[in-house]
Amino acid sequence: MYEQYGLFINGRWIPGSASAEVISPVTERPLGRVPMATAAETGEALDAAHGALAKMRELGGFGRAEALHKAADEMIRRSDEAARMICAETGKPIAQAGREWMLACEQFRWCAEEARRIYGRIVDSRVPGGRFEITHEPVGVVGAFSAWNFPAALPARKLAPALAAGCPVVLRPSSQTPGVAMVMVDCLRAGGLPDGAVNLVIGSTGNTYAPIMADSRVRKVSLTGSTRIGQQMIRDAADTVKKVSMELGGNAPLIIFEDADIEAALDLTVGTKFANCGQVCVTPDRIFVHDSLYDAFVQGFVSRAARIKLGDGLQADTGMGPLINASRLDEIESIVAAAVNDGAKVVHGGKRPAHLQSGFFFEPTVLVDVRDDMRVFSEENFGPIAAISRFSTEEEVFARANASNMGLSAYAFTRSPDRARRTVAALNAGMVGINSFALAAAEAPFGGTNHSGMGREGGSEGIADYLDTKLAQLVF
Structure with a gap:
């Protein structure tokens, strides 16, 4: 059930150098085999993402909005396929799977519109003849890590705002539920984003997580996972001073x-x-x-x-x-x-x-x-x-x-x-x-406080987490 996909690097599907089984939680039998990235293949994805930065800037907010709307159209068209994939990989009832996919579609719709509304502002300066201009720019390449329990909604909450803001993404979904992310990435491919804007790797911590966290070109990481993993990611992000968004555990x-x-x-x-x-x-x-x-x-x-x-x-x-x-x-x-x-x-x-x-x-x-x-x-x-x-x-x-x-x-x-x-x-x-x-x-902004994480996914706050603020003092 994964044969037509693979790893997605620089605008194309590749088979990968190794593979692993995905097990059905209903039957305990294999659903199929998925490619597992090597460290070198993750490096290729990072190279492609870095190379797409300038193209994403040139596309502009309106161009990115159009591409995300096209991707959402494709997601709607493939709703049945996606819901069945969610159901097969997680075991959740098909009605719940369908609702989850629609939540993912809505993320791309909302963020497409928000891409057109990344506004700056002007503030009077104390210097005679001067003014401050405050603008917002994409933070850069993003490493996105999503969990298995909502294999469509969680990647969408990261991909949609990052791409709307102009940030290329290397997505690593859970290896227990990778197929839904593959369908989503294929819909984004159909949307016409520049090659390298979206990349997907699956694999071990050493071959995927470690290269992403060590690469200084990755300026932001977003995780949905346990508090323990989030704490480790925050420590690892400190080495290259990456921005972090963490949606961690709850009680x-x-x-x-x-x-x-x-x-x-x-x-x-x-x-x-x-x-x-x-x-x-x-x-x-x-x-x-x-x-x-x-x-x-x-x-x-x-x-x-x-x-x-x-x-x-x-x-x-x-x-x-x-x-x-x-x-x-x-x-x-x-x-x-x-x-x-x-x-x-x-x-x-x-x-x-x-x-x-x-x-x-x-x-x-x-x-x-x-x-x-x-x-x-x-x-x-x-x-x-x-x-x-x-x-x-x-x-x-x-x-x-x-x-x-x-x-x-x-x-x-x-x-x-x-x-x-x-x-x-x-x-x-x-x-x-x-x-x-x-x-x-x-x-709506989704996220927690204390050991449940930091940052928000959803709403205008979600896109703000993928932007840097730039101040210019202009005097004439």
């Missing part, structure tokens, strides 16, 4: 206040928690429910979780697919076992489904009697585990929600506008949803 709190619309909260929370088998950095990990609603909330959560059908994402009635690989499955099993050992109670799920003989499946799981010091609560679990705890007062729950070094997202359900505003102000997070989990949109 999102969700607060269900006593005045919440409990049915709406349950419907939205269950669907969000188990989307992509819980492998979502912004999913609610720590669910705090007011004493007065606790029993009803748990009962409603379990009844809804019980209706979720596990299986192959290509089947229309599948509600949840598998985890990405065997090690992730073992990790989730370990987290649940540790929680039970520490006193938590499994009220639904908690094990591998007996009726599925292959695939990395784990049942939608609901834990109660959870304490804040348990691993399932204090760390990002990145799986289909809903950990629920009770609270009594607003002051208490704000303190508990903020007792984390993560700060990506946070959520609350309340009918009170005043309480909603207090909650937004009180929670330490880059994004807060009130009666909603819909934070990811092309027009």
